[in-house]
Amino acid sequence: MSQLQDNFGRKFHYLRMSVTDVCNFKCSYCLPDGYRPDGKPGFLSLDEISHLVGAFAEAGTRKVRITGGEPTLRKDFSDIIRVIADTKTINTIACTTNGYRLEKHAREWFDAGLRRINVSVDSLDPRMFYQITGENRFDEVMRGVNAALEAGFERVKINAVLLKNLNDQDLPRFLHWIKHTPLDLRFIELMETGLGRDYFQAHHLPGSSIRDRLLAEGWSLDPRGAEDGPAQNFSHPDYQGRIGLIMPYEKHFCDSCNRLRVSARGKLHLCLFTEGGLELRDLLQSAEQRPELIARLERQLLLKRETHLLHQGFTGVTQHLASIGG
Template sequence: MHNETLHAETTPESLGDFRPQASSSHSPGTLVDKYGRHVTYVRLSITDRCDFRCTYCMAEEMTFLPRSEVMSLEESLRVARAFVSLGVSKLRLTGGEPLVRKNVMWLIERLGALPGLDNLVLTTNGSQLDRFAAPLKAAGVRRLNISLDTLDRERFRRITRIGDLDKVLRGIDAASAAGFTRTKLNTVMMRGTNDDEFLALTRFAVERQLDISFIEEMPLGDIHDRSRTYISSEETREMLGRHFELIPSTENSGGPARYWRIPGSESRIGFISPHSHNFCDSCNRVRVTAKGELYPCLGQNDALNLLPILRDGGNDDALRQAITDSMGIKPFGHDFTQQMDAPQVVRFMSMTGG
């Protein structure tokens, strides 16, 4: 019931034979903020809807955007082309759950063909991967991030409210069968909810040659008392270090994770630590929501609305100029530590894009 976000009048047929075209060339690093950081990575949400209701991401009763306020697939492609023409080389599709978006493969196939886009990746809850893994690989998606917070079926149902763990496990297998490598599991750390499973989740990843990142819970949306459930990366790393030899790695996937290696394993163990280890000094990314809001910082409320440019006759030069100008409002960083009990950012994670 949640897969009809596409504008009623917009279908692949009505869009015609729209193909990616090379935009006017810009040298890499065109998008530079006032602190000298080069933005080369965009996280593009294509829907705020999801087939799960994870407790740390959504309220139990969510009000979703009306279709008219969500970027069409053509508009999403246009935004992506503008960013790539400005030197962005990595694009991550997010949601909600991106694979519930109607006709999503139309967009992904065209993104996969964009000249200059070196790294097309996707974050998913895994529920739709058993049917989408092979088409995603064929379309040029390079890598998948799959959310997995528990291996216990009943606990999975409690965390997601409506999710089916077996579907996700089938999706992980389907991704491997389709030829995806370096697939990464994302585990949100929650004391009293899944902190007794971090060892089991790590072993699960190592046995299947998957990467895994443990993520400190972020204070987005008024959901619950995070000061009670918060676990630091250091605490989890110390616990895992009692069972695995963890060797610091200098590898970088282009995102905020800091990685560790286990000797004899291809898996990387990552930690994303917005509270305990602020990674803002090297931030190279911005987010675009499904309604076309460009957020230069996940932890701030300042945003630039791209939808009026897209719908009121603005050409591609105007779109690129607006994106370039948005670098001026990118702050040096967030302060999630101060937001723990009373978050200043009250939008839910599903609204911003994972």
Template sequence: MLRRVLSSRVRSCSSGAPVTQPRPGEPSQPAVEEPSRRRQFLREHAAPFSAFLTDSFGRRHSYLRISLTEKCNLRCQYCMPEEGVPLTPKADLLTTEEILTLARLFVKEGVDKIRLTGGEPLIRPDVVNIVAQLRQLEGLRTIGITTNGINLARLLPQLQKAGLSAINISLDTLVPAKFEFIVRRKGFHKVMEGIHKAIELGYSPVKVNCVVMRGLNEDELLDFVALTKGLPLDVRFIEYMPFDGNKWNFKKMVSYKEMLDTLRQRWPELEKLPEEESSTAKAFKIPGFQGQVSFITSMSEHFCGTCNRLRITADGNLKVCLFGNSEVSLRDHLRAGASEEELLSIIGAAVGRKKRQHAGMFNISQMKNRPMILIGG
């Protein structure tokens, strides 16, 4: 059954994938050459980075994740309890104009990448308009979205036209019945349709986020990697992380090294790729495969030293660390009429308090924090 699902999906997704091959006799050009030159140019000509977004350890926070909603049309086991979570009243959530006001401020200070999260961002009615408005911000180079993929095929043409430049799609299994068990809802084929549509529209790579949980889906690692043979996917295996309501247990976590060992037994030729600046992922590629695989090692090998991320929750709180429980309300200050200078002082103070690294998996599991659904990942 699994082989049939895989083979049929590979055929259907491949049909629309734009692939450019070198002509016979032409040397292939490394895909990273032009982006690398561009990054070097931007570093050499960049304006001084904002002191407000630089913490006491010299980390520059140029990446902002904004949660558009607390609502979601799935109930993933690692993200929220089965019964759901109490939602913030609508009046206490950020309005569209408040989201854009904060985005403008952060971009003005040096943020060049914004990712829209949730909840599920694609259930927000004005998500296309928000992307279009963000696209107008001078200095913003990347607008990404992290989605469960249920509504992606329907909305992606509009989102692409509005200016969406990067997509992460959550998918934790390639078995439809297991999908329903993990997310407690139907929708597997809609997610696969969304992946197909992203490839068809030229997104490359399409990032697929897979939270690996022992006894649930660690037996599918090789099947996920096999998808990268003919598809421009970056399959990202994420270590299971503790958050309120997800019943985290150390025994359920499959470490990066264990996953890597499993892959190397099947593909000993697996190559490690150079790490990008401030990347959270350790990336690998099998020679001859179109896509790649990555590991998000938040628990076993943290990447706090190069963290450049800040988060704004749907109710307007600034979180400087995914695993920290310290927050400051930007919404309240906005609604109280705070000036831009006052907001920057508040943001700068919060960034300045950011710790060198998170507390470690066992301490994090004991700390009070929001469920993942209310943070946005």
């Protein structure tokens, strides 16, 4: 049983760990002006990552997702996977990527211990893909998705942010894609961040509208598993793939929260939309600091709010999703 629990009975067994803020894409809803360095990188070292994951594992963490920025930009990305895979009691290692290196490295990462991968594909129209991401890499990313399927990953998911008046017409294409392909589609409702209020107002598409359409077309809501997070998952007897909806503006969205976030510079974030982060890096210098680090985590969790305040327009200090790993 996890030692990491808040005042509302929620247990946290899932760590989303950013390893870099850097991204080579310029997605309009995240980094519209591209990555802008803020002084020296100073991202967690491999040893610091090892101490961090070891402490979380001892405190009950069973799943680690490597995020960014674009995590595969790190030259030691395969080594990061191996460090996590060598950590006892971690039984699931996942990664979220824009997919641009996936074609060449899918097998290498699988062999290192990566088992689940989410690839961001916001449109199946190459022109719209370019408009949203700022990169003309659609074919390259799609070859990467195929390489991941061939490498034998337990689960390959496609992340897409459907945007009103941009790529919202892509839904039929996505559905056609997964009819005979065993992919999990994950539609993520656009969230307002500190940099994107005007963009949010222009392009926010409620996830409930997608859900209503799926139900009308014969999709069924799957029973929620004991360790499931806030996604609502749907299946259809005529489709090999499945669909998940992330709807942060839905009532009770936060009830099933099971994840904690650590930024690439070693700060703990209790929520994607948080006022600030708690420094952990001073306790990531040796294995002997592990008890103190776990105690700090447990104390901080007692401050976690019951829910985010997105409905009130409060986005915390998060200027863009790349800053703490989305």
